[in-house]
Amino acid sequence: MEWRDEGILLGLRKHGETSVIAEVMTRSHGRHMGIIRGGRSRRMQPVLQPGNSVSLVWRARLDEHLGQYQVEPLVARAGRLMESAIGVHGVQAMAALLRLLPERDSHQRLHDAFAIILDSFDDPALAGSMYVRFELAVLEDLGFGLDLTRCAATGSRDRLIFVSPKSGRAVSADAGAAWADKLLALPSFLHSGDAASDTAEGLAAAFALTGYFLRRHVFEPRGLPEPAARAGLETAVQRQLGAKPASDRDNRTTPEDENL
Template sequence: MEWRDEGIILGLRKHGETSVIAEVMTRAHGRHMGIVRGGRSKRLQPVLQPGNSVDLVWRARLDEHLGQYQVELLNARAGHLMQSAIGLHGVQTMAALLRLLPERDSHPRLHDAFAIILDSFDAPEQAGALYVRFELAVLEDLGFGLDLSACAATGVRSDLVYVSPKSGRAVSSGAGAPWADRLLALPGFLTDRDVPCSDAGALAEAFRLTGYFLDRHVFEPRGIARPVSRESFCAAAVRALPERGESPARAVEAIT
């Protein structure tokens, strides 16, 4: 068995004295493991760093075997990612989310989004909003997608400002007003891509929204905690934006 694909390094673990088992988010073959012979060498260590894009050739006698990787570097991001809190915690958090997916299931959209977001960390004001959409995409691919297209009560497609914590559907301002204290806030940038995420409060609301449904549908049923790196990333991303009604410090306190 043999295939060739591109992928992004998620993590490594030692294998024998000189090799590693590389966990890679590939474009066509999903989250996939493979042995890299000599992966702890001076030549390959800089290549096999989380966040780097690589060209892969995977070989095994049978498809169900672990197999071996031949690896070539395509995009060396890791060194740059380590230079900021957003980059460092962001790559760790997205890797943790991708590990929620079944191994070897193809999710090309998530692979491509992963690469785009990693490259966006040079622009902290954009990174948080892109990452929230990544969490929404992960929820959707796991079968728990939110419906933010129309009001669950009236069917209208405008003035959507809440999300029902029970159904995961959007609710308009008028329909949700009597139960506002029971509903989750829906920031405008999540329903209209022409609306920028321009303040800390809106981003904090978005993190609270996706965090709630990740806890409810994914982390709690599996008996696992949110990644610690998510809290660190969210805090760094919120602090990168200007204040709205609440200060970034208060927004950070609300999501951690």
């Protein structure tokens, strides 16, 4: 068995005295493991860093075997990522999300978004907003996508300012007025088409929104803690924006109206 692909390194672990097992988010073959012979050498260490993009050749006798990688560098971004808290926490947080996906399942959209976001960490507002959209994409690929395009109660696309914690659907200002203290805030940039939140408060609300559904549908059912890198990323982004992260709203109860 043999295939060629490109991917982004997620992590490594030692294998024997000189080799490593590399975990790579490949473009066409999903999250995939493989042994790299001599991966602990001085020549390979700068290449084999989380966040770097590499060209891969994978070989194994059978498809279900771990197999071996031959690796060549494509984009060396790890050094730049390690220079900032946003970069350090960001690559770790996204790697943790990608590990929620079944191994060897292709998710080309997530691979491509991963690369774009890693190259955008110099802009705190853009980085935080793109990361939240990445979480929304992961939720969708896991089968828990949110509908933020129209009101759950009326079907309207106007004045969408809430999200129902029960259904994961948007709710308009008028329809949600009676349950305002029980609904999650919907930052405008997540449905308006804006690239990034224009306020620190909007970004904090976005982290609270996706965090709620990740805990409800993914982390808690699997008995997993929320990755510390996620909170670290939010804190680093908010500090760069000159604000403190807003408190989470996951203690809110679910609306009783079954239409929301």
